[in-house]
Amino acid sequence: MNILETVSLKPYNTFRVDAVSRYFTRIQKLEDVQNLARWYQHSKTPVLFVGGGSNLLFKEDYPGLVAHCELSGKTCLYADESARYIRAGAGENWHDFVRWTIDQGYAGLENLSLIPGTVGAAPVQNIGAYGVELVDYFYSLDAVDMQTGEVCQFDVQDCQFSYRDSFFKSIQPGRYFITAVTFRLPKQPEWKLDYAGLQGQLDDHQISARRVSDLVSDIRRSKLPDPAVMGNAGSFFKNPVLEEKVWLEIRARFPEVPGYPQKEEGLIKTSAAWLIDQCGLKGYRVGAAGVSEQHALVLVNHGGATGKHIWSIAETLIRAVEDRFSVTLEPEPRVIG
Ligand SMILES: Cc1cc2nc3c(=O)[nH]c(=O)nc-3n(C[C@H](O)[C@H](O)[C@H](O)COP(=O)(O)OP(=O)(O)OC[C@H]3O[C@@H](n4cnc5c(N)ncnc54)[C@H](O)[C@@H]3O)c2cc1C
Structure with missing residues (x-):
């Protein structure tokens, strides 16, 4: 080493x-x-x-x-009657891996196209986009325990996935180095096209994993600033999941507040971008750090900002949303320091 x-x-x-x-x-x-x-x-x-x-x-x-x-490699391990089991090294680029699965003729991961980062980090926050989460196609992962050096395998239950969260993010952060991830991709594609933005965009006879991936990539390029051009980490805050009672109180004062009922009864997810936008902070900027003009949830480095500058913008947003809506925004990225 x-x-x-x-x-x-x-x-x-x-x-x-x-x-x-x-x-x-x-x-x-x-x-x-x-x-x-x-x-x-x-x-x-x-x-x-x-x-x-x-x-x-x-x-x-x-x-x-x-x-x-930088652990590389991707392969189809085996197939059973209903699915293929695909394994990728943790250092593989996520989007390249998604496109590789599509090139092999395997559908499943197309809605998760163009999410930056690596395969190994994808389970850490159970990446999600356009109505699909990693957990939907996850089979198992291999990891090394830093405390013992032992090689371990985690199945879906062990990982305790939830919305932008897992065992590796909030229960034992930094303990297990993920070395490879195995996905279970059904042989019969299950298209998920009911998410806003995808609905009605493809005719039934046009649907293929490649087309969905291209569509998702085009939408993402039009909505999110490209980190290669302007530094950012995508959505800086999780969408708050509120008790229905709390959400109804907000709706009584702000009738347009978005609300998406969750699988778990009595919980409603709202939009962090909407809350920030209502505080008039889209495009807010102090020096080189600010909020994207394209998307209220994305903090940006216009060039030369330090992490402290960016964090100070995050704190301004957290305070503003707390003052106006009594909702506490929770950062999505891991903040070091
Ligand atoms: C423009 C943009 C758009 C984005 N859109 C989305 C989106 O739609 N949906 C979404 O969910 N996320 C999104 N993200 C966030 C990010 O892309 C994902 O969280 C991604 O999985 C992070 O991968 P990474 O390799 O960059 O992880 P890093 O940032 O390097 O690390 C993230 C966390 O994972 C840990 N980690 C990294 N590698 C390993 C490993 N091998 N073993 C164990 N722990 C590890 C790190 O210690 C850290 O805690 C977006 C980011 C950007 C910049």
Whole structure:
């Protein structure tokens, strides 16, 4: 394991914040992960796993070791009567992997096209978009326990997936280095086209995984700022899931408040973007940090902002939404520092 010292993390986070990591290493094979676990147990230095850095905000320099996941490989493990089981290395680019499955003729992941980042980070927050979540096609994952060096396998129950959350994000963050993920893709496609934006866009005879992927990609490009052009981490806040009573109180004062009943009875999800927009903060900017003019949920680095600048914008949004709606916004990315 080759450990570098004092490495800029600017190329490793999509906010393009120029934080520095005290130590840095690349994880390219399983042996590297086991060496990392040994190093961690011996040195007791904090370790942060990083894939594409598209769900991270570095408020300050990182005092430990950043382990950049570069584990590659993708293959169809086997097929049964109803599905194919596809395994990908954690360092594979998520969108390239989705397109590869489509090229092989496997449908399922098309609604999750163009989400930045890596395969290994996708289960961490149970990525979701356009009516589909990773959990819908997840089968199992392999990981290494940093505390013991043991190789473990997690099935869907073990992962405790929920809305933008999992065991790896909120219960044991940073303990397990995910090395590979296996997906179960049904042989009979199950198109999910009832989500706003996709509805009525494709005729029945036009539907294919490639077309859905292209459509989702076009919509995403038109709605979200491209991190390669303007630093951002996508949605900065989760959509709040409220008790119905609380949501009804808000609706009594703001009749247009969006509300989406959840599977769990008595819970309503509302739109964080709508709440921020109502506070007049879309496009809000202080120096180089601000809120996107395209999307009220996306915080942006116009160039040269620090993580602290971006976090201060986040705090302004949290306070404004609390004051107006008594709802507390919860950040979606992991905030370091
Ligand atoms: C423009 C844009 C649009 C986005 N749209 C969406 C969207 O529609 N839906 C959605 O859900 N997300 C979205 N995101 C957020 C982000 O793309 C996803 O959360 C993605 O899965 C993060 O992948 P990453 O490799 O960049 O993770 P990173 O940012 O590198 O890491 C995220 C978290 O995962 C952990 N992690 C990373 N790799 C591993 C590993 N191998 N083992 C264990 N833990 C690991 C990290 O420690 C960290 O806690 C968007 C982001 C951007 C910039």
